[in-house]
Amino acid sequence: MKKLLTVIAAGIVALSASPAWSSDSDIITDNGGVLSLRGYEQVSDINKSEAMKRVPRDQQLIDREYIQQPPLIPHSIRGYQVNTNANKCLSCHSFKNAGAMAATKISVTHFETREGETLSDVSPRRYFCLQCHVPQADAKPLVENTFKPVDSLQ
Ligand code: HEC
Ligand code: HEC
Known part of the structure; x- marks a missing residue:
């Protein structure tokens, strides 16, 4: 009997402590x-989503602004898939293929x-x-943005 009472009491506590936001979804989605x-x-x-940017097929590579910057991609990548089965980028940029494709390794x-x-081979953290x-x-x-490259890159 004592056990049953404890269970009922616990149930009442749980009910009364149910979070206020569950009844008013605005509170959790309000960005203040x-x-x-x-x-x-x-x-x-x-x-409203941003309009898609126009990416020219091929263009002059924009210089890097700092040494560790991942270089920008100077070509279109439409339709290039990168998934567990295939990596289109590596078909040109891997050590094996870069020479023949005249691409940077x-x-x-x-x-x-x-x-x-x-x-x-390519490290998993650089695969995507x-x-x-x-x-x-x-x-x-x-x-x-007021970032300025170091003198050696200007
Ligand atoms: C069909 C071959 C091909 C494919 C596929 C390809 N690229 Fe390239 N990529 C090139 C070539 C060639 C260049 C040399 C620059 C140019 O376009 O003149 C280049 C340049 C680049 C550069 C600039 C490198 C530098 O010189 O600093 C980056 C970054 C790059 N590609 C990334 C990618 C990524 C990421 C993908 C996949 C989404 C990809 N590329 C797929 C051929 C390819
Ligand atoms: C975690 C971030 C990261 C990922 C993922 C990544 N890269 Fe890079 N990449 C960089 C950075 C940073 C640099 C410039 C410094 C360096 O070489 O590490 C670079 C440099 C390059 C360059 C120029 C190399 C050179 O010698 O100038 C090419 C080409 C390139 N990446 C292609 C790729 C391709 C293709 C993939 C996918 C297989 C890829 N990267 C994945 C960060 C990344």
């Missing part, structure tokens, strides 16, 4: 009037694991090229 790159849009609202850093071990490399496009900066 914060201006972000989405504007003042609430998290629950779908904002991926650099040695792309073979290193995060523990600093050098593998004989578009995590770091993006195609060049005439896009206005999303936020103000």
